[in-house]
Amino acid sequence: MTKTTRVTKLLQKVQEGSKEAYDELFPLIYKELKRIAYSKLKKERDDITLSETALVHEVYMKIVDQDSLAAESKSHFMAIAARCMREILIDHARAKKREKRGGSQRDITFIDELMEAHHQAEELIDIDAKLKELAQLNERLAKVVELRFFGKLPIYQVAQVLDVSKSTVKRDWDKARGWLYKELKEG
Known part of the structure; x- marks a missing residue:
């Protein structure tokens, strides 16, 4: 039995x-989640010895806390994990921003060391x-960005998750990156 098949069967049991x-x-x-976390965190700072491990554990705890997990395949599960990574990183960035503004209350997470500089939190x-703006204009484009940027999923897995062709994902990825570049540059 392949690893992907085994994961799919386990996901059915979880459901x-x-x-x-x-x-x-x-x-x-x-290992795959850790690779995704490392890839994402590599952009955040240079010395990420345990940070990717902490992020993976945060993702797992967030997924386990859900009442039901509606993942139909390994690709779909990885998409859910990518969304969780995004939420965790955004929450951490917001906490850093609050801290800069003098907020004395501090959220405790496993990933307190993820953001080295304030500007990284601002950018995130x-x-x-x-x-979120892109999702209001075109939800699929936003999902492609989430899966590719936060989840580091390859084009073929994004296509599986969204049930579209690889060429559609490539076009959507190009459109979304262009839109985001323009919007972020103007802002």
Whole structure:
């Protein structure tokens, strides 16, 4: 049985309510999640010894806390993980921004060391805001950005998740990047 098939079967068991399937699923996708986290965090700072591990654990805890997991395949699960990574990084960036504005209350997370400089948090918040605007204009373009930028999914997996062709994903990716570049540059 291939790893992808095994992950899909475990996801079906998770949907049926099996907590044991969660425990078996995590080690199977751990390295891939860690690779995605490392790829994303590599842009954030140079010395990321444990940060990607912490981000993966945050993602796993967030997924486990959901009442139901509606992932039909490994690609779909990775898309859900990408969305969770985005939410965690954005929450962390907002906390850094609050801290800069004198907020004395501090959220405790496993990834307190992710953002080294304030401007990185600002940029991430700006990207998130523009991504929300893009979603109002074209939800599929926003999903492509989320899956490619935050999830680091390859074109073929994005196509599987969104149930479109690879060429459609490539066109959407080009359009979305162009729109975001223009919007962020103007802002």
